[in-house]
Amino acid sequence: MAIEFRNVTKTYPDGTVAVDNFSLHVPSHTCTVLLGSSGCGKSTLLRMVNRMVDPTSGAVLIDDDDVATTEPVALRRRIGYVMQDSGLLPHRRVVDNIATVPRLNGASKAEAHRRANELMEIVGLDAAMARRYPRQLSGGQQQRVGVARGLAGDPNILLMDEPFGAVDPLVRVELQRELQRIQTELRKTIIFVTHDIDEALTLGDQIVVLKKGGEVAQIGKPQEIVEAPANDFVAQFLGLDSARRSLNAAPRDGGGWLVSDGRGRPLGVVDTVPDQHTDTD
Numbered sequence: 001m002a003i004e005f006r007n008v009t010k011t012y013p014d015g016t017v018a019v020d021n022f023s024l025h026v027p028s029h030t031c032t033v034l035l036g037s038s039g040c041g042k043s044t045l046l047r048m049v050n051r052m053v054d055p056t057s058g059a060v061l062i063d064d065d066d067v068a069t070t071e072p073v074a075l076r077r078r079i080g081y082v083m084q085d086s087g088l089l090p091h092r093r094v095v096d097n098i099a100t101v102p103r104l105n106g107a108s109k110a111e112a113h114r115r116a117n118e119l120m121e122i123v124g125l126d127a128a129m130a131r132r133y134p135r136q137l138s139g140g141q142q143q144r145v146g147v148a149r150g151l152a153g154d155p156n157i158l159l160m161d162e163p164f165g166a167v168d169p170l171v172r173v174e175l176q177r178e179l180q181r182i183q184t185e186l187r188k189t190i191i192f193v194t195h196d197i198d199e200a201l202t203l204g205d206q207i208v209v210l211k212k213g214g215e216v217a218q219i220g221k222p223q224e225i226v227e228a229p230a231n232d233f234v235a236q237f238l239g240l241d242s243a244r245r246s247l248n249a250a251p252r253d254g255g256g257w258l259v260s261d262g263r264g265r266p267l268g269v270v271d272t273v274p275d276q277h278t279d280t281d
């Protein structure tokens with residue numbers, strides 16, 4: 001299912017213009033990342049898709065149908081939504097949290113639980129976790145439950161709002177890998193919001209770099225954005241991480257090369273370096 005933002009603007013009641021005349025085509029079965037600093041309007045845009053926010057003007061279309069014509073609750077049942085704090089119901093066991101949407105969609109309890117167990121396996125959660133309450137899980141495990149819950153209604157569209165923002169960096173990378181694996185299999189239309197450049201480069205088929213007010217600074221594939229930033233804003237945004245992105249390799253006494261990042265921190269040893277660059281290149 002393709003999504004289209006057509007000249008959407010959102011002015012909140014206090015006068016804040018969160019998004020100003022934004023347009024974007026989100027192709028089906030791919031992951032589009034909205035990348036930008038805090039307050040640039042990413043969440044507002046995401047929430048327009050499932051009508052948690054209605055645009056002040058303009059329209060969001062799913063396969064050419066204006067979402068404004070669909071009742072919000074019905075719309076939300078067929079669109080997966082995963083947020084930063086997982087949004088799990090604290091007093092419900094993991095299995096029941098995941099089973100919520102199938103139950104609302106009319107599945108029997110047994111059928112909904114069967115589906116929940118299947119999803120736990122898909123997102124890499126041990127079956128023993130099913131009977132636990134959210135507080136009895138680590139942050140990373142809670143996010144896996146959040147992803148499972150987002151997938152439970154078998155939606156074509158998955159909205160992800162900084163879903164891995166609150167977990168530590170190692171777990172975050174693990175969750176990104178899992179999502180890539182799941183996406184290879186399920187091929188949902190995903191809109192993923194993040195302010196983390198590495199996360200955007202890892203997950204995005206298409207990346208939309210946003211300025212304040214939802215102004216598009218650049219749209220492109222990860223490689224295009226890294227190789228040819230469209231303007232100073234994008235270059236600077238990527239540049240925040242440049243020390244880590246520029247790698248140096250130095251020959252080692254025992255053979256091979258020691259690779260370090262731009263801050264001089266060792267990263268590992270490789271046998272060969274394909275092409276050597278120095279800072280003066």
Ligand SMILES: Nc1ncnc2c1ncn2[C@@H]1O[C@H](COP(=O)(O)OP(=O)(O)OP(=O)(O)O)[C@@H](O)[C@H]1O
Nearest residue numbers: 012013014016018037038039040041042043044045
């Ligand atoms: N309900 C609201 N009422 C008034 N202003 C709001 C409301 N929700 C968001 N805003 C404002 O709209 C702008 C965009 O907010 P939004 O949450 O969409 O940005 P964001 O890019 O997702 O930020 P973050 O990464 O911090 O979540 C901000 O200036 C924010 O303060």
